[in-house]
Amino acid sequence: MKEKELLDIIKNFDIRGDIKELNSINNGIINTTYVVKTDDKGNINKYLLQKINTSIFTEPFKLMKNIENVTKYISLNDSESKDTINVIKAKNGLPLYVTSDPFSHKEYYRVYNYIDNTISYNKSEKTEIVYNTGKAFGHFCKVLRDFPINDLEETIKDFHDTKKRYDKLIETYKLNPVNRNNRAFKQISEIISREEECSVLVNLLEDNKIPYRVTHNDTKVNNVLMDSLTKEPVAVIDLDTVMKGSGLYDYGDGVRSAASNALEDETNLDNVYINMDMFKAYTDGYLSEMAPYLNEEEILNMANSIKIITLELAIRFLDDYLSGDTYFKTNYVDHNLDRCKNQLKLVNDIDEKLEEMNSYIKESYNKYIGHSKVKKA
Numbered sequence: 001m002k003e004k005e006l007l008d009i010i011k012n013f014d015i016r017g018d019i020k021e022l023n024s025i026n027n028g029i030i031n032t033t034y035v036v037k038t039d040d041k042g043n044i045n046k047y048l049l050q051k052i053n054t055s056i057f058t059e060p061f062k063l064m065k066n067i068e069n070v071t072k073y074i075s076l077n078d079s080e081s082k083d084t085i086n087v088i089k090a091k092n093g094l095p096l097y098v099t100s101d102p103f104s105h106k107e108y109y110r111v112y113n114y115i116d117n118t119i120s121y122n123k124s125e126k127t128e129i130v131y132n133t134g135k136a137f138g139h140f141c142k143v144l145r146d147f148p149i150n151d152l153e154e155t156i157k158d159f160h161d162t163k164k165r166y167d168k169l170i171e172t173y174k175l176n177p178v179n180r181n182n183r184a185f186k187q188i189s190e191i192i193s194r195e196e197e198c199s200v201l202v203n204l205l206e207d208n209k210i211p212y213r214v215t216h217n218d219t220k221v222n223n224v225l226m227d228s229l230t231k232e233p234v235a236v237i238d239l240d241t242v243m244k245g246s247g248l249y250d251y252g253d254g255v256r257s258a259a260s261n262a263l264e265d266e267t268n269l270d271n272v273y274i275n276m277d278m279f280k281a282y283t284d285g286y287l288s289e290m291a292p293y294l295n296e297e298e299i300l301n302m303a304n305s306i307k308i309i310t311l312e313l314a315i316r317f318l319d320d321y322l323s324g325d326t327y328f329k330t331n332y333v334d335h336n337l338d339r340c341k342n343q344l345k346l347v348n349d350i351d352e353k354l355e356e357m358n359s360y361i362k363e364s365y366n367k368y369i370g371h372s373k374v375k376k377a
């Protein structure tokens, strides 16, 4: 989008000072983000301007309601908080500014405060960063444990219902809309052989064996802002997918992304495996916050959840590939297929390490709870 148009949009928000700089930044593969710098009589302020991807987030006002409620709750209830993201309202009092063209095509923009002197990492460089990522998301879940969960809107229906994701993939495969099935025969067969695993977490929730919690639903290393100097976690960002779900979605997805030795689209599969030091660091960070609040069934399914969420991503990438790449941004034709292969390699690696992971989770849990409470599986 042209700078002039963006500047016209920013002017509709309640921000302080004259706009001095506007830079686009690359974060995530869904929304488009810019950093806005203003000068308020010599004081430099920074803001984040984001255009919401409405093909994914179809109800932006519901999404903003979740974000406003959760960020307000955190600022009121988190005594350890160093900084939080806040929604800066548009001058008309709404959390979004909506533009419309002559064809009634609407675009939705929002502004947050920019948290300065922080850094976010795209890759797990050190165990310290991964520990702090687990700690940040564990802390997020802990602080929000008494949040009125039913006030949350379901902004993307069945987001982590792995079984429904599976069923949808099978539907796409049957339709073969862009004639790509023959390229993915091996991957689809592998996923079909794991059908039963897709229902495990949803069934635990439905049978009330694990509780509903506020979940972030995108617990990647780069969604935690860390202090540039101390590397301590400062704030959790990207709250678009905050919804009601299982804490295991967040833990599983966190380890999936932080402890993989390679990026999600690495094509040399020899490099794709769980780095156990990173797994341990994430688990320690998470349990250092959440150990006292988890129930036994949650603890017993932590390792399993890593595998299930990774399988879910393989399913989502393959579904998108077979549908003609309509959801995730891709840079080349087989990008989504490569991501699927990558995630399936990780699933197999997790299977091999499951026992080792389970025993470490018990060890770590006992360390943070202070006494032995977990029964042998």
Ligand code: GN1
Pocket: 027, 028, 029, 030, 031, 056, 217, 218, 238, 241, 264, 313
């Ligand atoms: C998407 O755009 P980003 O990176 O924040 C996706 C996540 C996936 C992730 C995989 C709303 O997140 O669920 O885990 O890609 N977000 C949505 O890279 O679908």
Ligand code: MG
Pocket: 028, 030, 218, 238, 240
């Ligand atoms: Mg995201």
